[in-house]
Amino acid sequence: MSFPERRLRRLRRTSALRDLMAETRLGVSDLVAPLFVRDGIDAPVPVASMPGVYQHTRESLRREVRVLADLGIPGLLLFGIPAVKDDEGSGAWDAEGVVPTAVREIRQEIGDAMVVMADLCLDEYTSHGHCGVLTTPSPGQGATESVVDNDATLELYSRVAVAQGAAGVDLVAPSGMMDGQVTAIRRALDQAGHPQVGVMAYAAKYASAAYGPFRDAVDVTIDGDRRAYQQDCRNFREALVEVDLDVAEGADIVMIKPAMTSLDVIAAVRSRVNLPVAAYHVSGEYSMVKAAAERGWLDGPAMALEQITAVKRAGADFVVTYFARELAEALHA
Ligand code: PBG
Numbered sequence: 001m002s003f004p005e006r007r008l009r010r011l012r013r014t015s016a017l018r019d020l021m022a023e024t025r026l027g028v029s030d031l032v033a034p035l036f037v038r039d040g041i042d043a044p045v046p047v048a049s050m051p052g053v054y055q056h057t058r059e060s061l062r063r064e065v066r067v068l069a070d071l072g073i074p075g076l077l078l079f080g081i082p083a084v085k086d087d088e089g090s091g092a093w094d095a096e097g098v099v100p101t102a103v104r105e106i107r108q109e110i111g112d113a114m115v116v117m118a119d120l121c122l123d124e125y126t127s128h129g130h131c132g133v134l135t136t137p138s139p140g141q142g143a144t145e146s147v148v149d150n151d152a153t154l155e156l157y158s159r160v161a162v163a164q165g166a167a168g169v170d171l172v173a174p175s176g177m178m179d180g181q182v183t184a185i186r187r188a189l190d191q192a193g194h195p196q197v198g199v200m201a202y203a204a205k206y207a208s209a210a211y212g213p214f215r216d217a218v219d220v221t222i223d224g225d226r227r228a229y230q231q232d233c234r235n236f237r238e239a240l241v242e243v244d245l246d247v248a249e250g251a252d253i254v255m256i257k258p259a260m261t262s263l264d265v266i267a268a269v270r271s272r273v274n275l276p277v278a279a280y281h282v283s284g285e286y287s288m289v290k291a292a293a294e295r296g297w298l299d300g301p302a303m304a305l306e307q308i309t310a311v312k313r314a315g316a317d318f319v320v321t322y323f324a325r326e327l328a329e330a331l332h333a
Pocket of ligand 1: 119121123131210211213281283284
């Protein structure tokens, strides 16, 4: 035989050998479940493009959170859909609004058993579906010019942070990709007496077709797109600049999304910063697996496990995923 006797198959022979040799170990404690709660409905509404995902009533949310806590899932990320949307998205900072109210109820249900995070953005609350306040367009303004007023939006994000902090979240998760958002939110939380509330920054967030199903989940129809504030997927170094800035601005955790198309970024960020690194396996990533599985084209649970494991292997310390409950049930089985 001409090849050296380095036979890697030796350690792949049995399931026990493979388990012992596994470099990446995905456990229930690596998972964060995104959840949707909607005002003004009296039964949970299934999200058509995301089989198994619901817009919850406050009551069904509470029940779901109890199940997740009992499964040992350590975190949840909450999104709200208000009964009424307006130009500014004022429902987002209403202390009696859908998310603050749900957060208080979740605390009653589970105490500190799970890390409670809230998405901090305005798109679910604005009538136009953008992540901030719109600029008044000047005549002849081109489509590529920014439609969202960055600094005016920061003012509103600060209010949202305070409302979510007062309601009792552990972490706020700003997802709007406004420049300076972490600084503004950190300052607002501190000034309002919530220094213990952390910021999980959506630090490198690419504009992506993979957010398609999410728009169904939060009833957002957006006029145009988000390319003037979210990142261009052709860029890698820019993601590192975004991450460095968020770290400098005081982020406690940096998050990268989408996951499957950003494995290079996740790996680079993991070796670059010493803060926790999270990845968000987003709606479209979930729906692609579900849709193919429904057609019998692939094994859905196996594909889900493979993808989330790969995200961890790339360097994520934990993964926000719509598969959280399903994976936790499988990992316990
Ligand atoms: C914005 C926000 C989005 C997602 C999380 N926060 C939508 C967007 O940026 O268009 C997407 C999450 C997903 O697709 O699962 N508030």
